[in-house]
Amino acid sequence: MTADQIYHYLLWFIFIISALTFVATLLFTNPYGRFMPKDQRFTIASLPGWLIMEFPCVVVFAWTFSYGENRAALVPLIFLTIWQSHYFYRSIIFPLRMRDRGKRMPIMAVLVGVVFNSINGFLNAYAIVNLAPHLLDAAWLSTPWFIGGICLMVIGLGINMYSDNVLRNLRKPGETGYKIPYGGMYRWISVPNYFGEIIEWCGLAMAACTPAALSFAIFSFSNLFPRALAHHRWYRETFEGYPPERKAIIPGLV
Ligand SMILES: NC(=O)c1ccc[n+]([C@@H]2O[C@H](COP(=O)([O-])OP(=O)(O)OC[C@H]3O[C@@H](n4cnc5c(N)ncnc54)[C@H](OP(=O)(O)O)[C@@H]3O)[C@@H](O)[C@H]2O)c1
Numbered sequence: 001m002t003a004d005q006i007y008h009y010l011l012w013f014i015f016i017i018s019a020l021t022f023v024a025t026l027l028f029t030n031p032y033g034r035f036m037p038k039d040q041r042f043t044i045a046s047l048p049g050w051l052i053m054e055f056p057c058v059v060v061f062a063w064t065f066s067y068g069e070n071r072a073a074l075v076p077l078i079f080l081t082i083w084q085s086h087y088f089y090r091s092i093i094f095p096l097r098m099r100d101r102g103k104r105m106p107i108m109a110v111l112v113g114v115v116f117n118s119i120n121g122f123l124n125a126y127a128i129v130n131l132a133p134h135l136l137d138a139a140w141l142s143t144p145w146f147i148g149g150i151c152l153m154v155i156g157l158g159i160n161m162y163s164d165n166v167l168r169n170l171r172k173p174g175e176t177g178y179k180i181p182y183g184g185m186y187r188w189i190s191v192p193n194y195f196g197e198i199i200e201w202c203g204l205a206m207a208a209c210t211p212a213a214l215s216f217a218i219f220s221f222s223n224l225f226p227r228a229l230a231h232h233r234w235y236r237e238t239f240e241g242y243p244p245e246r247k248a249i250i251p252g253l254v
Pocket residue numbers: 032033034098099100103160164167168170171176177178179180181193194197219220223224
C-alpha cells in the first residue's frame with residue numbers, strides 16, 4: 001500500500017469515527033475528569049497520562065513532515081511551527097500547570113488518545129507537506145483563507161487558554177473539588193475552553209485548506225460538543241445557584 005493510500009484510508013476513518021464519536025458521546029460521556037467513576041480500574045496519574053496521550057502529535061507530525069516532498073517550503077514550515085507550538089503547550093505545559101497532581105485518568109482514555117493523536121498528526125503533516133500544492137506559493141500567506149484562518153486560530157487559542165486558566169485558578173494548591181467558574185466567556189457559556197478549541201481547529205482548517213485539517217475540526221466538534229452538554233447538565237445538577245442564563249457551548253443558543 002502506498003503512503004497516499006494509507007492517508008486516504010485514515011482520512012475516511014477519521015470522518016467515520018467523528019460521526020460515531022458524536023453519537024456515542026451524546027449517549028455515554030467519556031469517563032475522565034469529573035465523569036470518572038470513583039472505582040475506575042486501570043488508571044494512570046494525569047501528568048504522565050496527558051504527556052503520553054498528546055506527545056505523539058508532536059513526534060508523528062515532525063517525523064511525517066521530515067520525509068515530505070515540500071518540507072523546505074515556507075508555508076508548510078509555518079504550519080509545522082504552528083502545530084508544534086500548540087502541541088508543545090498541550091502535551092507539556094498544560095499538564096505541568098495542572099493544580100491537582102494526585103488526579104488520575106483511565107489508561108484506556110490515554111490509549112485511545114495515543115491512537116487518535118498519532119493518526120491525526122500523520123494526516124495533518126502528510127497533507128500539508130505532500131498534498132497541498134496551494135501551500136507551495138508564499139502568496140498563500142496573503143490570502144483571506146490564511147489570514148482569516150490564523151485570526152480564528154489565535155482567537156480560539158486565546159479563549160481556550162484563558163478559560164483553562166480560570167479553571168486552574170479555582171482550586172487552591174491541594175484542593176480537588178469543583179467550583180462555579182466566572183469571568184471571560186463563562187459569563188455566557190459553561191465550557192468556553194472547548195468552544196475555543198473548536199474555533200482554533202476550524203481556523204486551522206481554513207488557513208491550511210486541507211481535508212485533514214477539516215477532519216480534525218470536525219472530530220474536535222464531534223468530541224467536545226456532546227461533552228460540553230454533559231458538563232453543562234452536571235453544573236446545573238450540582239450547583240443550586242448555577243447562573244440560569246448560561247448556555248452550554250454556543251453563546252445565546254445551546
Ligand atoms: N481537540 C480535542 O478533541 C480535545 C479533546 C479533549 C480535550 N481537549 C482540550 O484539552 C484541555 C483539557 O480538556 P478537559 O476535557 O480535561 O477539560 P476540563 O474538563 O474543562 O478540565 C480542565 C482542567 O480544569 C479542571 N476543572 C474543570 N472544571 C473545573 C471546576 N468547575 N472547578 C475546578 N476545576 C475544574 C479539571 O480538573 P479535573 O481533571 O479534576 O476534572 C482539569 O484539570 C481543554 O483545553 C480542551 O479543550 C481537546
